[in-house]
Amino acid sequence: MKSLISFHLTDCNRMNFFGNSLNHLPFDTVEEICLENVQNVDNYLLCSIIEKCIKLRKICLYRLFGPGIDSILEALVSQAKNLRNIELRISGTIVKEIENLPKFLSNMSQLRSLEKLDFINAGGFINDEFLEIVAKNCVQLTHLNIAGKNSVTDKGICNISKLKKLLFLDMRDIPNIISPPLEKMQNLEVLCCWNCRKIKEATLFLFLQEAPNLRAIDVRECPSVTTELLHVAENVVENRESKKILEIYIERAKIPDNFFYEKPDLLTIGIGSFEGVKYGFENILKCEKIPQIRIQPNAI
Template sequence: MAARNKVEKINTSVDTDYISHTSIEQLPDFCLDRIFQNFSIYDRIRIERVCKRWQHVSKDSWYTVTKLDSILPHIENIGRVERSLTTDRYILRQVLNRCGKYLLSLDLRKEEESRRYGEVTVPVIISETCQKLQVLNLSCYVIEVKSFLRMIPVCENLTKILFALLGDAQDCEDAIIKLLRKTRKMKHFWTHYAVVHFDSFPDSIEEFRLDGCTIKSSPNPTNFDNLHTLVLRKPKNFNDTSLEIISGMSNLKSLKLSFIRSHSQVTSNGMKHLSNLKNLQKLDIRGNRQSFTDEVMKEIAGNCKQIVFLNISHNHLTERGISELSKLKELRYLTMRNLTGVRGENLWRLSTLEILNCSYCYDIKTENLCTLVERSVDLKKIVCLGCNINDNLLEVAADATARRGNETVLNICFDFTMSPEKIAEIVNRSPKLRIYGYNIALEIKHESENCDGRFKDDDWYDSMSMEYDMTDVDTDDATDIENDAESDDEDLLMSVANESEYEDESENVEISENEDLSENEIESEE
């Protein structure tokens, strides 16, 4: 026993002695380099204040940073002082001075909680520090056009850019043309409230996303053989000729053409041009009440056989138009909100349907949804908020899903009144049925614990988010539920942009040309 205690005492003393003489200062520079690379971007700036050696090693360790999403640590409940750093251009300059020459992708959309209007500093910083950028996301800023022009010389290698400009319409138009002449490798282009020439884009373009833009084109533009995605929301200067030009983009797979203005010159005959897009897989045509009719739906359904996702919300369609959807044998996702007069008599014909959102279709009948549930064994989700349906849908769904030979679970989201006890009884009749409803989820959470975990808040929000499990599928914004297709937020945006209160407050902050800490500061930190 004495010998054992002696051995343990010796081992303890050895470990203690080893630890007492070990210091991080004994690590070679390459070890510190690897350690610093695991720190957050913000902390890598802070550790330079420790000593001169750490400052030198830290500055040389940024060669691995080729993609930058945020300069703040990814932590929850960031305090008010730290959150203010997201608008500190001095910190951004320090970061880009260290890693800008290595950056290939810069995404600053997380730096702001809302768009900053009249931004002039950020593009200047980018132009001085980043020379190899291929991806640039400035969608959280509305940039002064003069500042944007200073950034164009470093955009030669860009393949993807997201931005918005503030200034005279002609100046903004010229700036975009200069950008596109400089970037001949452009593949993904997103902007809003600008004048855009289709003829200015290179043949390499694969994706357009234009929000509230004025579209211009020559009579015989290029067909953009590589273009697969086109998003036009609230387009200006749009007419039947524009639709004819789009119909020539034969390789287009995803098209969003939503909320065309009521005073535009788009007719139903012009809409029929879209039926020439034989390779179309996703079509979002919501909010075109005056031009998207049953006849247009017939033409598209008869020719665009590959459509998988379809959004026809806020349009003047009738049962005749809905019946044409049965021709789409690949259709799996259907959103048809706010279709007045549609009763759903032909929904049962959609045998391949997996997700249906028929919210605010006030005339839809319970019995028609019941027939759909009974016949569609692959149906995964039904969202019927704001519909005049009753609990018979849930009863039928419980029996139908219990008989399913596959493992597909049906989720139903509703907002009609029903007791938690009744909901629990129906759910427990079928392991392949989950039910969500306003207030019901919260009541079940407090009053019933025997629902096999089907009323968790996470499930509730997953149901409400309507994620379609499909790449690049835009879900409906919450505002679109209540707003009419004629709603227009452009005037609000532009009026706000012109107010002086949105001037960049950070312009009063001096940006030091030499961001390095002085020797006195380092010594004081030591």
């Protein structure tokens, strides 16, 4: 095989067993890597693969067992010129602690071409300082997902409000978000605040009034949200020039009985799961490029 674009390895409990075989693949043409539910990952092997991918644009690491985040990020710096998309999902994963936080942040600051960044359930190292680094250096970002129980506060959201190209923000389940300056993110099209238990409804009022391109917002499990938010949304969609449909995800108990009969045509209630792909934001786990290799060793 002379040209390999996509490499996916899923449900593997013995990645190191394939070490010698993997070294013979033409990673110099690979643009996408996805490792999902892979155990016994050797840092050296994974980092050496990344360093060989001189055309790497996307990488998804989902439920990996064993690798250190800091060493992975350091390897990704070698591909900073082309790298556009990082997705790191840590839920249910045994991940080594970051050994050198300043170096980790320094590496993050070098990924200046990133357009999409997903650090989901990443815990303590996703904080205000991390978002300050992102805001200063990753100015091409259009998609940011920092969902999960982390230590981000209003200050961190204030930092990323400076990202003028940001269209998608998922900050669900962050416990210390209260009154962030969301109104500064006037280009946002999709916002998820699910289970932000402390966020103030007045903050969301102001955001709706200052976000002319907003297409979807998830405010489920936000205790401060009332039916008044729907009334504000009604006024917003009736008066904004873009005439775009606005979809609000909200608990059924907070929807007035007469809402569906009186609401503007441009305002709808979101149904089902809240996913960015529904609004045109790519799911990195889906790959349609060829040629590609998908390996599921445990199924053999």
